[in-house]
Amino acid sequence: MLATQDVYPSSTTHLTNDERRERLREKAHVMDVQLLSFAQEAAEFAASDAWDEDGSVSPIDWIRFNCHMTSVTAGDLIAVGENLARLPESVGATFDREIGFAHVKTMARTADAVESKFNEVPLLEKARESSPGKFHHICTHYRHAADAEKYAAEQTEQVEQRRLKLSTWMDGSVLISGVLDPVGGAALRTALEPLARKSGAHDYRELERRQADALVDLAMHAMDTGLIPQRASQRTHLQVTTSLETLLGLAGAPAAEMELSVPISSKTVERLACDCSVTRILLDSESMVIDSGRAKRTISGPQRKALNVRDKHCVWPGCERPASWTEGHHLVHWLHGGGGDLPNLALLCYRHHWMVHEGGWQIVRGDDGRMLTIPPLVEFGSLARGPD
Numbered sequence: 001m002l003a004t005q006d007v008y009p010s011s012t013t014h015l016t017n018d019e020r021r022e023r024l025r026e027k028a029h030v031m032d033v034q035l036l037s038f039a040q041e042a043a044e045f046a047a048s049d050a051w052d053e054d055g056s057v058s059p060i061d062w063i064r065f066n067c068h069m070t071s072v073t074a075g076d077l078i079a080v081g082e083n084l085a086r087l088p089e090s091v092g093a094t095f096d097r098e099i100g101f102a103h104v105k106t107m108a109r110t111a112d113a114v115e116s117k118f119n120e121v122p123l124l125e126k127a128r129e130s131s132p133g134k135f136h137h138i139c140t141h142y143r144h145a146a147d148a149e150k151y152a153a154e155q156t157e158q159v160e161q162r163r164l165k166l167s168t169w170m171d172g173s174v175l176i177s178g179v180l181d182p183v184g185g186a187a188l189r190t191a192l193e194p195l196a197r198k199s200g201a202h203d204y205r206e207l208e209r210r211q212a213d214a215l216v217d218l219a220m221h222a223m224d225t226g227l228i229p230q231r232a233s234q235r236t237h238l239q240v241t242t243s244l245e246t247l248l249g250l251a252g253a254p255a256a257e258m259e260l261s262v263p264i265s266s267k268t269v270e271r272l273a274c275d276c277s278v279t280r281i282l283l284d285s286e287s288m289v290i291d292s293g294r295a296k297r298t299i300s301g302p303q304r305k306a307l308n309v310r311d312k313h314c315v316w317p318g319c320e321r322p323a324s325w326t327e328g329h330h331l332v333h334w335l336h337g338g339g340g341d342l343p344n345l346a347l348l349c350y351r352h353h354w355m356v357h358e359g360g361w362q363i364v365r366g367d368d369g370r371m372l373t374i375p376p377l378v379e380f381g382s383l384a385r386g387p388d
């Protein structure tokens, strides 16, 4: 058993592994029992006027602030306390170390959800043989079985609660925050998951970076393939206005203007112009519009088809992103005299196209026709590694 001094943090490096395992189990049990006791008192506190007398808006808020916990935790504790009378077997099972407080919490939330249809004993059987995570999943099915209509109503409400907020930081970065219902979230995850896998050689990106790249890929693909429903008056490609000096990357040239963004670098314009999509090019001296038309592919339709047939997918070593998810890259940019003929073209997915224009990488065709990549000499974060 734990002694009083054991509740103070102290090093256990002198203990054997058996002792460590035993102590952690013991401590977890003591916490579970303490939480049950806390839950009972929290529910009685909530039923009293003690929190109101203290000027709090709710018992949850009083506990959140005074007991240093999140409102979710405080709410769970009160819910358990309020349901203890319906959970006598579960309380006993917690004291007998068969289940933990996490199980009881799920049990209490389930009891709240299904109300009079709640039946403790069969659920407790499941709790005994399941981890808290699996038990939560089982209880979700139980709730549906007990009251399918209410369950459906909850999911409908979750759809109504969908939110997506896009805000722009000072530097132009876009901050994304929001919430999706389970089904909508699953659709997004299913779409992002294959796009967020590591792809090709030199992929050192962490998961969150890959997910963000995947979301951008999805948007680029939707624009490229015309998947976005539009009226003739609406535009669904990136609107860029640039001077020729900027496009050529001349010293002293201003940045390019892009709709919905801060001004963008000449490297980025170079990439966008590589395949298409620069809507207007202005001659700086006269400010004369030399091309005010719709974004036009710099690679013609038939050539692009031939390119798709030849390359089939992104040509970056190891990358197999299919042709419909790629852009046509000029190995020698057309700005610098590179032609639009097949030997000068290669398919690159959005990210690898970015890597050769903005990321400092080079891609060249070797004598045997295979593509070779050359990393940048300078290291940018984890993206690029110099040659070992």
Ligand SMILES: [Zn+2]
Binding pocket: 270, 271, 274, 275, 328, 329, 330, 353, 357
């Ligand atoms: Zn390119």
Ligand SMILES: [Zn+2]
Binding pocket: 199, 200, 314, 315, 316, 319, 320, 321, 348, 349, 350, 351, 352
């Ligand atoms: Zn690729």
